[in-house]
Amino acid sequence: MEYPLSQLDLRFAVRIPPLSKRAGCFLDVQHQDERALERGMAFDSLGRSELSSCSFAASAPAAEARIAFQKVYCLPHFFERRKKIRVIVFLEKLLVRESMLQLSSKVRHNEQLLLACGEFSLKDMVASKAEPFTVALDMQETPEAKHWLRTTDDAKRGVDVLVTFTERTSARMIASIHFMGRDMPSKSFVLSKRRSLTRSFRKFLSTADTPYESTDEYGGSALGGRNWEQENALSLVVQRPLQSDVWESVLRSAPISADSKGGADFGPLTLSRHQLNGGEDGRTIRIELQRLSLGEGFVRVAYAETTLRRLLDLGRSRRLVLVSIADGKLQPCGELELVSVSLSPSPSFLEFHRSESVIIDTTVAIDFTASNLDPSIAQSLHNSSARVSLTGSGTNGDEGTLNPYERCLCQVYELLSPYSASGMSMFGFGARIPPLWGTSHCFSLSPGGAYTAASMCGGGKQGQPFTDLTCTDREKVLYAYRRAAHQVAFAGPTLFAHFIRMLRIRSEKFVAERIPAYTFAIILTDGVMKDLVETVSELIQLSSLGCSVVIMGVGSSNFAPLEALVRNISGAGGYQNALVRNMVQFVDAGTLRTESDILRLQSAIGRLPHEFMEFMRTENVDPAAANRTWSRADLSASFRNIGIVPSPEQMSAVSAESYRNVAIEEHVRMLVNSSTRIQEPSGEVLARRPAVSSRDDS
The missing domain is CATH 2.60.40.150 (C2 domain)
Known part of the structure; x- marks a missing residue:
């Protein structure tokens, strides 16, 4: 559907x-x-x-x-x-x-x-x-x-x-549904046994010599461990149908515990009408009751199927019967009392975009770690038969066969650039960069100045200020990526925290300067990050700011840990620490050659405007009343002003060792701009990069 x-x-x-x-x-x-x-x-x-x-x-x-x-x-x-x-x-x-x-x-x-x-x-x-x-x-x-x-x-x-x-008016309507639970099901024998097994497993972990963490529990330690006080807490999940017997969760209520009589107040559930049913009030939706099992996260207990039209017709104090499946049969399992249901007008995503009351920025980070293999190797995810043009004229965008990273970049640019205030900002991580060849986990790829080979990765020639840090068309996106892939030395390990911290610093700067902005951030990677604790901490802090993050897995690696992390950090795993709002997604893009790969990527991109609108509603931003006091130059300036841009003399005085060991805060502040300055190549010959070793990505 x-x-x-x-x-x-x-x-x-x-x-x-x-x-x-x-x-x-x-x-x-x-x-x-x-x-x-x-x-x-x-x-x-x-x-x-x-x-x-x-x-x-x-x-x-x-x-x-x-x-x-x-x-x-x-x-x-x-x-x-x-x-x-x-x-x-x-x-x-x-x-x-x-x-x-x-x-x-x-x-x-x-x-x-x-x-x-x-x-x-x-x-x-x-x-x-x-x-x-x-x-x-x-x-x-x-x-x-x-x-x-x-x-x-x-x-x-x-x-x-x-x-x-x-x-149409339906596109600007917000649905608010308030349910009270009655006669909520008590703990079943299976859940009690599961809790006993979980406690035994915890006892085993406390006596084990080596730490253990299953794939489903990936990131649990970084999230503060399971919240045992919320065990058996209940949550309502609103789901919509994707196809036959396949449902997609679009909203989850906060977990609460039922009282002694089986009552529970789940509070109002608010979401856009089109997000709920695509504007068709007669389309079936599912209200699912889930219980928190600390061994498995939230598990389904019972559900009820209805439509928004029926809920509007039922009115207040009407009830839905929850059913569960036991021995292949449907059995009653509690009731949901409809306290209130309403539709109210609200600004739409297109209203925000066309009014220009909020800056919408698209930022992409690309994995240049050694696990991707050297671009000269046919099996490399960065391999491409397309030649690197040194003129920046954009004539080489369609030459040869695009590699998986290029296909992802093109899809992301074509889908998001029409709504972006000034093109697409591009960054890389996990590579050794010229001229000092220190390992950087956040460096700019975007063209700047006259867009020549001397301005590799975003800066102008040495001694010149940065003038443009965004790519404004598809050809420049491919050119900036290919130029960086040719010049940097693939290293490692895979670290996300540096890039996410840069996003947080920039978002905090927007708030401090009262610049209304929202960032769509895309991370393209071929593996799981090695800085789990730092990444989780940065994502939790970022979730209260105007930013959405989509992590796209490229290639055929095992991305189950990343999927589990996103599920757990969203609050579905029952951990103590979680996102303030759900603004992180993971999608396995594969090689983006099959229709299923493309559909998964597009589905993830399609959720971004809903996350944007959720943040705008939380902050009570009205596009009609917003006073536009910013200019498009503020967006590019935000990159330059994150930290002090060092002079060429300061850069030459920094040793490669201290360049690698700089503190994470200064690392992000300095590398976003300084890493882009390279020596002028002779003629049109790109600088040679050091040989890539797979041992770097460890």
Whole structure:
């Protein structure tokens, strides 16, 4: 099942040159989803517009005609997908019995002509600030088309289509559902036995000579261990269907303990209407009751299926019967009393974007550790047959076959860049970088200055200030990545905390300077981090700030520990420490060659606007009332101002050993900018990097 971010109503108008004949004009609007495009499927028609008059009197001045059509086209808008819209403009000669302006049954139509045709991306239209969104169509250069125009020069004016859109009210609605539990199920014999086994296992751990941590408990020590006081606590989980018998959790209530009579107040559950049911109130949702078992995390106890429409019809003080499955049969297992349910208007993601009241930034970190293997090796995840252009002209973006990291970068850029304030900021970690070849776990890749080979990884030439730390198109993204992969020496170990700390410092700086900003951060990695405690600590601190993190596993490694960490840190594992809000995801992107890999990546990207809106609701940010006091230069300046940018003299005085042993705070502050300064290469020959050793990634 599909869950669009919003529903859009599109209206069209066209500008056409003066015509030599009395004619009417109508549109044929078609659409094609990117998944249909990949399968080579044709466009689907959304219908034809009404016929509108566009004729000109013989004495009329040679001016263009603007025709607005009344027909409204409704389209779902997916944040994580690209959809193409095709507009075809037809002319039709009119034979009128009474009035040329009365296009009714009294008019006979004949002699149709295809005048112009063009396509545009729905995502580009939504991301654009222009109102209306204008698309230049391709004129049909045929003798028939020229014959319909008043003069031959009119054909040079072309045909434009003007598109305006509005969000449907349903896209801006927030659902709030408040349940009280009645006769909640008591601990079953199985749960009691599980608790006994868990206690025995804890006793075994206390006497064991070596520490033990299963994959499911990965990160438990960093999260403060299990919260034994919350054992058997209850939680309600709202789920939506993905496909047959497959449900996705979209919201979890805070765990609470039932009273002696089996009662429990789960509090209001608040989420957007489209996140819950895609705007279809008749779509089935599941309310699942889960109990916290410290041996397994939250486990399902019972559930009830309903729809938002039914909840709205039930009203207050109505009850849902929870059922559980025992011996293959459904059995009653407590009740949920509906205390209140309501729908209220709220700002949408598109309102925030189009009002420019909040900076939306996209930042990517790429794993350059030795476990990826040297790019010259065919089996390397960084291997690519594409040549590295030293001019930065962006002409080499599609040469050869893209490697897994490049495919992920392209997907992330194409999906998020339309909403980003100034392109995409790029960083690397786990490599030894020139000129001192010290190991860095947070260095910039983005082009700066004149975008030449001398400004590798983001800085200008030595002695020049940083001017641009973002990549503004797909070709520059690939160029910055390939240049860094060619110049740095792959090392290790895999550490996330440095990059996440940089995000936290920058987000705190935004708060201190009262700059409204939100960051979508993507980490591309081929393995599990080695700095677990530091990473968890930084993520917990970051969760109270304006940032979302998506960790993407690249390649075929075992990412089960990362999946378990994200599950546990979100509060589903019953640990003492957890995120303030769920803003961390993990997705196994694989090599991004199969459709399932792409769908998993797009699903993770699709959750980002909901995390953004959750933070905006928490902070009570209103896009209409927000006072825009920032400029786009503030975003790039935030990178430069994180720490003091050292001069070339200061850099040359730093030894490689002290460069590696610098404290983590200063390490992030300094390397974000200073690591990008390299010596001027001779001609167009890139600097040689030291040989890569797999022992570095340890």
